[in-house]
Amino acid sequence: MKKSFGAKTLIFPTPVWCVGSYDNRGRPNVMTIAWGGVCCSSPPCVTISLRKATYTYGNIMEKMAYTVSVPSEKYTKEADYFGMATGRKEDKFERTGLTAVGSDLVDAPYVAEFPMILECRVIHHYEIGLHTHFVGEILDVKVDASVLGDNGKPDIQKVRPIIFANEVRRYHGVGQLLGKAFDMGKELM
């Protein structure tokens, strides 16, 4: 028996990603978003959606660049703060004690303490309604050596990204391994 909730953005899971940008005086800013996702494999691209009212919106429209820093769950409080405060009024890096590092590839800063970083240049943007949608081409992904597995690839249980449950406004960690992709389903083929 299914209950109808109407027209709303109610879907699980959504990510917790921190978007880095510079303002027109070169000051680093970072804001947290849950409205985003990968949108193309080649060129590799990741989308983010922002309200025009955000400071980050203006920054990205000017620089046509952003980073995505993926926080570990130990930084949940900081990530939550990044989503509530505005860079118009406060220096979020200073307040949290986290470190802004400028990308060598795009005109945007990232959060040094976060384990996974994407550096993106905007290749497309358009207004949907309340949010403007940005498509960023991923120029590089940088990952802390400490969160790599034995195979040299990032281990999600070491990165420990945060899951956002919208509507109920809860953050969760990543849980147990369920199985291998492109493998488990073979027995049905």
Add this chain to the structure above:
Amino acid sequence: MKKSFGAKTLIFPTPVWCVGSYDNRGRPNVMTIAWGGVCCSSPPCVTISLRKATYTYGNIMEKMAYTVSVPSEKYTKEADYFGMATGRKEDKFERTGLTAVGSDLVDAPYVAEFPMILECRVIHHYEIGLHTHFVGEILDVKVDASVLGDNGKPDIQKVRPIIFANEVRRYHGVGQLLGKAFDMGKELM
């Protein structure tokens, strides 16, 4: 110390969502995607990205409609299969024993057994590269009564959506509660 992985779609977390569509003979199909995300709150919209080679791509271009069915972790095997098989050659509903139900709102079917369903009409699409990006306006969200919490809202630990770790190709469940959003960060403000 960060290691550079180059230009690739390496980011955590990404979702596991099953996209329902009808072909031009009215046969239901479903495929699993990880390239998608919410992109606007008003109108509420969710994106999916598809390769042109997929059967679903042709279906959606014709019907301008799709559903997103969120599988619970107990259907990980079926979700993996939906991402490997093609509706051109097999009836994926018949093979898995899962039930296609036609939406009343859009010309697309959803997976009855999955706990969370979104019914979407395409309002925008464009080609990025390998993938075409679809923006779907969410007309309704339907959720199983059995996965609602005491507050009447969907409980992510009952829905039990699947997290995809790309590059390492692993599925994970949702883990422990980390805290309340728009709340934990207040102590930094």
